[in-house]
Amino acid sequence: MKEKLEALKVDALNEIEKCNDEASINNVKSKYLGKKSVFSDVMSNMASLSNEEKKSVGMVSNEVRTSITEALDERLKAIKEEELNRRLQNDKIDITLPSNKRRSGSLHPLTLVREEIEDLFVSMGYDVVDGPEVETDNYCFEMLNLPKSHPARDAQDSFYITDDMLLRTQTSAVQIRAMLANTEKKPFKLICPGKTYRRDDDDATHSHQFSQVEGLVVGENVSLSDLKGTLEVFAKKMFGESREIRFRASYFPFTEPSYEVDVSCFKCDKKGCNICKGTGWIEILGCGMVHPNVLENCGFDHTKYQGFAFGAGIERIASLKYGVTNMRDYFTNDYRFLKNFDRKEI
Numbered sequence: 001m002k003e004k005l006e007a008l009k010v011d012a013l014n015e016i017e018k019c020n021d022e023a024s025i026n027n028v029k030s031k032y033l034g035k036k037s038v039f040s041d042v043m044s045n046m047a048s049l050s051n052e053e054k055k056s057v058g059m060v061s062n063e064v065r066t067s068i069t070e071a072l073d074e075r076l077k078a079i080k081e082e083e084l085n086r087r088l089q090n091d092k093i094d095i096t097l098p099s100n101k102r103r104s105g106s107l108h109p110l111t112l113v114r115e116e117i118e119d120l121f122v123s124m125g126y127d128v129v130d131g132p133e134v135e136t137d138n139y140c141f142e143m144l145n146l147p148k149s150h151p152a153r154d155a156q157d158s159f160y161i162t163d164d165m166l167l168r169t170q171t172s173a174v175q176i177r178a179m180l181a182n183t184e185k186k187p188f189k190l191i192c193p194g195k196t197y198r199r200d201d202d203d204a205t206h207s208h209q210f211s212q213v214e215g216l217v218v219g220e221n222v223s224l225s226d227l228k229g230t231l232e233v234f235a236k237k238m239f240g241e242s243r244e245i246r247f248r249a250s251y252f253p254f255t256e257p258s259y260e261v262d263v264s265c266f267k268c269d270k271k272g273c274n275i276c277k278g279t280g281w282i283e284i285l286g287c288g289m290v291h292p293n294v295l296e297n298c299g300f301d302h303t304k305y306q307g308f309a310f311g312a313g314i315e316r317i318a319s320l321k322y323g324v325t326n327m328r329d330y331f332t333n334d335y336r337f338l339k340n341f342d343r344k345e346i
């Protein structure tokens with residue numbers, strides 16, 4: 001019986017060697033180890049053996065079964081591996097082939113600039129607030145120290161909706177809203193970016209709709225040097241570290257004193273070029289110390305509180321930053337223009 005089992009093992013191992021797929025492995029398995037296999041045939045004669053023989057035949061049969069099972073497992077593993085390698089070889093992808101470029105959307109240049117300004121002022125502790133585009137004459141002019149008869153109103157030709165409602169001509173109206181909403185009359189810092197409207201004829205440098213960002217800081221001991229320092233940080237962030245600013249005396253009804261701020265030309269560095277029209281400086285915004293009348297109109301005691309304010313045109317800043325020469329490009333949404341700001345080609 002032992003010889004039979006040994007011979008059976010040799011036959012089985014030979015056949016296993018020749019197997020090339022999972023099905024033939026299963027066949028060999030049932031032929032040699034299954035219920036009606038050669039192996040169980042041999043084993044069925046165990047009953048007739050003496051106890052002594054049973055022991056030694058049992059040891060051989062265990063060894064034979066283990067060897068066949070191990071050989072089957074090993075061969076099956078090898079077959080699966082070969083199959084996997086074959087598949088990997090056949091399904092190979094040429095990763096060096098160039099792909100079709102897909103373009104994804106990008107932010108509008110005015111949004112890019114607005115967000116850059118917001119990020120900067122948020123980092124300096126300012127709140128970013130919103131205000132309505134349809135505004136009252138009272139908030140847009142009157143409370144900002146611009147009574148109906150004031151000549152400065154002419155500079156901001158407005159779209160009136162009723163006698164006392166209009167499309168806001170300046171984000172400065174939000175100054176009034178913010179100060180009135182501040183019921184405890186506590187110090188605060190805010191910027192308000194948003195759309196503004198004026199009755200301009202549209203051309204390369206004018207648009208009846210444009211955007212501004214307003215800044216307002218109110219507190220105790222707020223001085224002109226705070227305003228200067230803040231605007232210097234702003235100019236450097238938007239136009240480069242080596243930029244300088246200068247203040248030119250100006251007039252706005254809601255600030256006293258008032259200034260227009262120029263930044264040193266980023267193209268020629270003050271030598272004079274076509275961008276700065278030969279002056280070396282470019283005007284970027286209006287600003288000043290909040291007029292005592294405006295503080296008082298909003299319930300802030302001007303003997304205790306001071307404030308500074310500024311207002312800048314977002315289109316102007318974007319045009320200077322990106323070299324845009326036609327303001328209409330911002331509003332016509334021509335893909336050929338917009339794609340210049342698409343830095344996310346994949």
Ligand code: DAH
Nearest residue numbers: 170172286287288309310311
């Ligand atoms: N609102 C002004 C304008 O539209 C800009 C401006 C100037 C805003 C001075 C301010 C300021 O807050 O203090 O021309």
